[in-house]
Amino acid sequence: MTSTGERLPGGELTIGELAARSGLATSALRYYEQLELISSERTAGGQRRYHRAMLRRLAFVRAAQRVGLSLDEAREALARLPENHAPKAADWAPVARTWQRRIDAQIAELELLRRKLSGCIGCGCLSLKKCGLYNPDDSAADLGTGARYLLGDEPPTKEGAFRRP
Amino acid sequence: MTSTGERLPGGELTIGELAARSGLATSALRYYEQLELISSERTAGGQRRYHRAMLRRLAFVRAAQRVGLSLDEAREALARLPENHAPKAADWAPVARTWQRRIDAQIAELELLRRKLSGCIGCGCLSLKKCGLYNPDDSAADLGTGARYLLGDEPPTKEGAFRRP
DNA sequence: CTGCAACTTCAAGTGGACTTGAAGTCAAGC
DNA sequence: GCTTGACTTCAAGTCCACTTGAAGTTGCAG
Numbered sequence: 001m002t003s004t005g006e007r008l009p010g011g012e013l014t015i016g017e018l019a020a021r022s023g024l025a026t027s028a029l030r031y032y033e034q035l036e037l038i039s040s041e042r043t044a045g046g047q048r049r050y051h052r053a054m055l056r057r058l059a060f061v062r063a064a065q066r067v068g069l070s071l072d073e074a075r076e077a078l079a080r081l082p083e084n085h086a087p088k089a090a091d092w093a094p095v096a097r098t099w100q101r102r103i104d105a106q107i108a109e110l111e112l113l114r115r116k117l118s119g120c121i122g123c124g125c126l127s128l129k130k131c132g133l134y135n136p137d138d139s140a141a142d143l144g145t146g147a148r149y150l151l152g153d154e155p156p157t158k159e160g161a162f163r164r165p
Numbered sequence: 166m167t168s169t170g171e172r173l174p175g176g177e178l179t180i181g182e183l184a185a186r187s188g189l190a191t192s193a194l195r196y197y198e199q200l201e202l203i204s205s206e207r208t209a210g211g212q213r214r215y216h217r218a219m220l221r222r223l224a225f226v227r228a229a230q231r232v233g234l235s236l237d238e239a240r241e242a243l244a245r246l247p248e249n250h251a252p253k254a255a256d257w258a259p260v261a262r263t264w265q266r267r268i269d270a271q272i273a274e275l276e277l278l279r280r281k282l283s284g285c286i287g288c289g290c291l292s293l294k295k296c297g298l299y300n301p302d303d304s305a306a307d308l309g310t311g312a313r314y315l316l317g318d319e320p321p322t323k324e325g326a327f328r329r330p
Numbered sequence: 331c332t333g334c335a336a337c338t339t340c341a342a343g344t345g346g347a348c349t350t351g352a353a354g355t356c357a358a359g360c
Numbered sequence: 361g362c363t364t365g366a367c368t369t370c371a372a373g374t375c376c377a378c379t380t381g382a383a384g385t386t387g388c389a390g
Contacts, residue, residue: 016336026337027379035377045386047337066278071377096282103279107272113231114268117261181366191367192349200347210356212367235346331390338385349374356367 012041012049022058037061037075067099068106177206177214187223202226202240232264233271 019026032038033048038057040048057078064074077095081087184191197203198213203222205213222243229239246256 014336025379028377030339031378043386045337046339047386063278063282066274100279100282103275103282107275107279109231110268110272110275113228114265114272117228117265117268179366190349193347195369196348208356210367211369212356237346333388333390335388336386339383341381343380344378345376347375350372352370352372354368357365359364360362 011052013052013054015040015048015050018050018054018058021055022062024058032058032061032071035071035075037071037078063099067102176217178217178219180205180213180215183215183219183223186220187227189223197223197226197236200236200240202236202243228264232267 015026015029019029038054040050061074064077081091180191180194184194203219205215208214226239229242242260
């Protein structure tokens, strides 16, 4: 039994099969079930049998994680989607829109950091008050200005007087 | 004593001041010092006094975290920069370039996810074989369990809860 | 029917990045 | 010199998402 192929009648999956198909460890699946992210039926002997719809739920959870949600938040989001059938566009659209906004925000943040790093390549600073990286909460766009300190132009705040610890 | 203002002569900072200026908790600073991310001198009475250059190191560490590095990796990266003075362009450029590549990869991943979500708005699926979200093995699903809050964007519960098995 | 991989439960462990608590000491303003 | 807030250490705790281990059971091929 390779556990990868689906061979149960009725299209149900053992935990090993679900693991193989979802890319998650069996331990993770049991953990998810405990958290009620997925559910199963049991055989007479007590073994889990998963409906194929669980693959969809797992895909959802994985996507949720990538968007930055915790498993708890994923569970909440799942609760708003239909349990037994594939979500319809009407179910899905609001969730997807919310997630896209989060993704956009994340991308924007990364792009800001990227720009700051570019600036810092130019200035080699990390010591200047104006340096985006240095300044924790600047959020104010200092984007273009970075190239000012091009040639190791030393900062006004005399930093030179210090010796190492 | 508000602990925010700098008032020691010689420009040294108490741990409270460094905390206020860096935005980190004092406990985090002690922890960082333990990890040798920063260093201090001590007063006769045993209290820490931080050189202002530590602000620069902390800025670096914060940036490193946002790029997705662990504190250990941040320490390694720090080790390649000059300790006592602001890094020059030659010191900084290779680091910044490496980080930019990482950022680019992260942005690319997010953009892929975003596209997939767009597709799913259209199809309302999550159940179809062709659905990008559904299909698990499209590689590099690293953001999921990896560097999730590298954007500093709203950690799920308390400030600064990072994770990763 | 046997053998064995795959399954079961439950408790405890892991790892990263901190935080919290207890019990005590330091520094500075009055 | 007293008071008080800021500091000290060290051990232990927390959070999340799992993983590991032990000890036992199930299910299917041969």
